[in-house]
Amino acid sequence: MPSLAELQLDFAGALTGRAGAGVAFPEDRFAIYRRTGIANYRNAMSATYSVVEQLVGGPFFRAAVDAYTLAHPSVSGDLNVYGGRFGDFLAMYALATRLPYLPDVARLEWAIDESSRAADVSRVPEAVLAALSLVPAERLPAMRLDLDPSCRMLASAWPVLQIWLFHQSDRAEGRAVDLQAGGETILLRRDATGVSMEAIARGDHAWLAALAAGETLGDAIDAAMASDSTFDLGAALRAHIATGTLVAVHAA
Amino acid sequence: MAGLPIAAGIGLRSPHVGEILARRPPIPWLEVHSENYFVDGGPALASLVRVRNDYPVSLHGVGMSLGSVDPLDPSHLAKLRRLIDRIQPAAVSEHLCWSSAGGRHFNDLLPLPYTDEALAHVCARVDAVQEAIGRSLMVENISAYVAFDDDTMTEAEFVAAVARTTGCQLLLDVNNVFVNASNHGFDADAFIGAMPPENVAEIHLAGFDASGPCLIDTHGTPVAAEVWALFARTIDRLGPRPTLIEWDTDIPALAVLEREASTAQAILAAHNAESR
Numbered sequence: 001m002p003s004l005a006e007l008q009l010d011f012a013g014a015l016t017g018r019a020g021a022g023v024a025f026p027e028d029r030f031a032i033y034r035r036t037g038i039a040n041y042r043n044a045m046s047a048t049y050s051v052v053e054q055l056v057g058g059p060f061f062r063a064a065v066d067a068y069t070l071a072h073p074s075v076s077g078d079l080n081v082y083g084g085r086f087g088d089f090l091a092m093y094a095l096a097t098r099l100p101y102l103p104d105v106a107r108l109e110w111a112i113d114e115s116s117r118a119a120d121v122s123r124v125p126e127a128v129l130a131a132l133s134l135v136p137a138e139r140l141p142a143m144r145l146d147l148d149p150s151c152r153m154l155a156s157a158w159p160v161l162q163i164w165l166f167h168q169s170d171r172a173e174g175r176a177v178d179l180q181a182g183g184e185t186i187l188l189r190r191d192a193t194g195v196s197m198e199a200i201a202r203g204d205h206a207w208l209a210a211l212a213a214g215e216t217l218g219d220a221i222d223a224a225m226a227s228d229s230t231f232d233l234g235a236a237l238r239a240h241i242a243t244g245t246l247v248a249v250h251a252a
Numbered sequence: 253m254a255g256l257p258i259a260a261g262i263g264l265r266s267p268h269v270g271e272i273l274a275r276r277p278p279i280p281w282l283e284v285h286s287e288n289y290f291v292d293g294g295p296a297l298a299s300l301v302r303v304r305n306d307y308p309v310s311l312h313g314v315g316m317s318l319g320s321v322d323p324l325d326p327s328h329l330a331k332l333r334r335l336i337d338r339i340q341p342a343a344v345s346e347h348l349c350w351s352s353a354g355g356r357h358f359n360d361l362l363p364l365p366y367t368d369e370a371l372a373h374v375c376a377r378v379d380a381v382q383e384a385i386g387r388s389l390m391v392e393n394i395s396a397y398v399a400f401d402d403d404t405m406t407e408a409e410f411v412a413a414v415a416r417t418t419g420c421q422l423l424l425d426v427n428n429v430f431v432n433a434s435n436h437g438f439d440a441d442a443f444i445g446a447m448p449p450e451n452v453a454e455i456h457l458a459g460f461d462a463s464g465p466c467l468i469d470t471h472g473t474p475v476a477a478e479v480w481a482l483f484a485r486t487i488d489r490l491g492p493r494p495t496l497i498e499w500d501t502d503i504p505a506l507a508v509l510e511r512e513a514s515t516a517q518a519i520l521a522a523h524n525a526e527s528r
Contacts, residue, residue: 001367004365004367004370005321007400016356029398033362036360040360076325077328077359079359117296118293121293
């Protein structure tokens with residue numbers, strides 16, 4: 001009699017169509033498991049990537065998801081965290097190249113998904129400003145600032161937020177997206193009602209990305225200036241503390 | 253810790269959360285899929301916390317891979333434990349199945365062979381999970397479309413032995429018993445009769461699809477007439493138990509689920525009236 005481990009590996013091999021995997025079940029019944037497996041991933045990915053699905057249509061989307069599932073099998077019992085590399089996958093998936101912005105739309109939808117389930121944090125802009133005012137000037141460059149855990153950023157060569165908004169059911173009528181409008185840098189953040197998104201300047205993006213990576217304020221300013229010489233530190237601090245993007249100050 | 257009320261509850265799915273919070277219908281208890289709340293934070297979890305303020309909630313897992321030979325996933329167990337701490341559920345349950353092999357997850361409820369080896373393995377895993385989450389786990393019989401030639405016991409013997417060996421409670425899915433009785437040719441009432449009554453702590457009811465090569469547990473239709481009849485006989489045999497209506501695909505209006513729960517409640521109440 002085969003061991004439990006052998007039975008499960010054989011069953012798994014037959015589910016994934018591995019050559020030589022031997023299970024002696026009636027094919028019409030075993031096929032129910034194959035179909036359920038495929039449908040589970042299609043449904044999960046459809047929930048996360050609804051705009052990608054609208055952009056490419058159902059048949060293309062399902063084929064892309066099926067190919068993704070083969071390339072990136074699930075490794076978690078929590079289907080809600082499946083599919084995080086779909087944007088990178090679409091960039092390689094040859095058939096997708098007719099829509100060059102498709103990978104970034106997928107990356108945006110994954111960022112929305114991640115933001116929506118990130119940890120809650122209390123936001124008290126007044127307290128952050130007060131803490132900041134207590135840091136002596138000479139120690140400012142060495143200090144660090146925390147971003148709200150729900151913040152995500154995406155820099156795209158395409159107007160990806162406009163594309164996403166265009167495909168929401170509650171969008172205003174009219175106004176097609178101008179694909180030649182240029183790129184966007186988007187900051188996502190979740191509040192009590194859900195994920196909000198805004199386009200931010202390139203310098204702000206470089207600065208926030210450096211802070212999010214744990215770099216000091218001094219290094220983050222260098223990164224921002226390298227990206228955009230008009231970067232205004234005072235304005236960036238005020239704006240991103242007021243909106244709750246920056247939630248804590250750590251003096252060096 | 254309060255257990256589940258002996259009444260008919262509803263499986264709460266995301267399309268109905270807003271209505272539950274707005275209308276607060278008189279549903280005796282609700283059950284959610286644990287993994288949908290394995291989040292660090294955010295509006296979905298906040299809504300569940302609000303639901304929990306008004307209703308007993310049961311956490312029903314679909315992704316533990318309890319019967320897999322692969323090691324239990326420590327992060328999965330940690331997230332379940334964190335959710336238990338947050339929600340203080342009336343019950344915590346999982347399926348008698350496996351979902352992963354060789355590190356790959358199938359995110360489906362796959363059938364176990366009913367052998368001594370599988371029994372010993374599942375019992376050890378139930379013990380390990382109960383240890384990890386710090387409370388008792390309820391385990392549920394699944395629907396299966398294939399059976400293993402190497403089975404050395406019946407499914408009923410297997411399920412009852414898990415309960416007797418580990419002392420765990422059973423979540424008896426009457427629809428799954430009906431589906432498997434049809435698919436594998438056994439007597440559904442004999443299955444129910446083989447369950448240790450004192451271990452059966454919850455009952456599930458759902459709909460199946462009969463259009464394929466065998467009955468398929470879709471949770472996408474009303475409870476079938478034959479399953480209502482089997483449920484009534486189950487209650488006659490075991491006495492009333494906390495009972496849940498599950499509906500996971502083609503989810504209808506909440507009112508439809510409430511009507512299904514009312515039907516279940518009437519069967520529970522009829523038994524109480526008779527036994528007085």
